[in-house]
Amino acid sequence: MNINPDNSGESLADQAIDWLVQMRSGSVTDAMRCEFEVWYRQDDAHRQAYVEAEMLWGSVAEAVKAAPPANLPAGQLRSVPQAVAIRRRPRLAGxxxxxxxxxxxxxGRGMLQDWLLSDYATAVGEQQQIQLADGSSVLLNTDTALALDWSAERRRVVLLRGQAEFKVVADTHRPFEVVAGDTAVRALGTVFDVARRESGAVEVSVTEHAVAVRLTDKPDVVPMRVEEGQHLQYVGSGGLNKPDAANLKQLNAWKRxxxxxxxxxxxxxxxxxxxxxxxxxxxxxxxxxxxxxxxxxxxxxxxxxxxxxxxxxxxxxxxxxxxxxxxx
Known part of the structure; x- marks a missing residue:
């Protein structure tokens, strides 16, 4: 396993997650265990990153449980019971x-229509980074389509389907707004994520600063402010729920x-x-x-x-x- 020597920020977190996946793969070799031990023992930052990765999903690899690296600090590796064997009964009827x-x-024609109406789109399993004319950038996730509604007075992006992260360059004369279904998300100088689900739900999470979310079909409803580190879900009907605290590591994992x-x-x-x-x-x-x-x-x-x-x-x-x- 090749590990990036850059130990800062998300890179170190990614290394820890990659190691966690490797160590629970069920095919851990002695050489892999030794390589993991070297990585783990480098410094406290490596050990803490691994503990945080483990805590993120509440269990640790079965391979590590069976043969943990020598001299790992007690209590920093937890194990889970072996999966109970389930009697397999083929049920292919239907x-x-x-x-x-x-x-x-x-x-269905929905996907085709979205693609025809879009300015940018990604295929299933594809991601794409695009740069907008104002210097803002958008990261499109899998199966995503968006259209631009650009003018001298406004910057509007219509999310037709899928999910995208927006990094917005401030412009006091032209607000930046993302329309998804019946919601409109206005940037307040920020980095945020908008997802449009097949159920009709719209999800907004904010990584930096804040956004204001309003309902386009209900102008009397007061817009909801979503702060950094918060997540808002609109189910597609009714009013806007108050935002909740977000697990940004989990929500932003798709970007890695x-x-x-x-x-x-x-x-x-x-x-x-x-x-x-x-x-x-x-x-x-x-x-x-x-x-x-x-x-x-x-x-x-x-x-x-x-x-x-x-x-x-x-x-x-x-x-x-x-x-x-x-x-x-």
Missing amino acids: LALAASLLLGAML GKLIFNDQALADVVTELNRYSKAKILLQGQEITHFRVSGVFPTDSLAMLDALQKSLSIRMTKLGPWLVILHM
């Missing part, structure tokens, strides 16, 4: 129905090519993973939807599916290149 449902979804889950239902994990997967992923059987998932995973859908299959003792059936069924 896969034909699932395939037909997928076909119907693929024939990672997904972080903390005791979340497999159904919710698959919903998120489908945003990054060219093949539609479906769950077969009600009981499997309630499996709980904690961990740090790459946004690469095949790698994550393989990790889920091993850790949860479930099966994966591929029906051509466009459909994957997870089942018992």
Whole structure:
């Protein structure tokens, strides 16, 4: 494993997360353990970064539990019980129905319309950094489309689908606003993230400074201010909820090519993973939807599916290149 020698800021946090993924992969060699021990012992910053990465998802790699590096400080590595073996009973009845449902979804015109209306767009699994004419920048996440509405009086970006991070250059004469569904997010000199979900929900998180969120279809509703380190979710109807404190490391993990889950239902994990997967992923059987998932995973859908299959003792059936069924 090659480690970037830059130990500052997010780079060191990324190293710790990468090591955590490696050490829980189930294929840890003696050489890898030795390399990890060298990295871990470099200084307190390395050890603290690893502890924080571990705390982020509440457990540690099984490989580390089986053979922890020598002389690691007591109490800094926690273990979890081995996954209970689950009797596998193939339940493939209904896969034909699932395939037909997928076909119907693929024939939907929403995605095509978004692409035709957009100025910038990313494919599934792709990210793109763009520079706007005013010097602001936008990082587009997977399956994202946005259109620009630019004039001498305003700077407006319409998020048609997906998710993006905005780093805004101040201009007192032209406000910067992101429209997503029925919401409009006005920058107050800031770095922020806007996500438009398929359910119609809109999520806003702020990394620097603040934003003001208003409802475009309800001008009488007072805009909600979202401060640095806060997250607001609008479900798509009703009023605006008050923002909550945000776990920015988890929310911003996609910008580093990672997904972080903390005791979340497999159904919710698959919903998120489908945003990054060219093949539609479906769950077969009600009981499997309630499996709980904690961990740090790459946004690469095949790698994550393989990790889920091993850790949860479930099966994966591929029906051509466009459909994957997870089942018992």
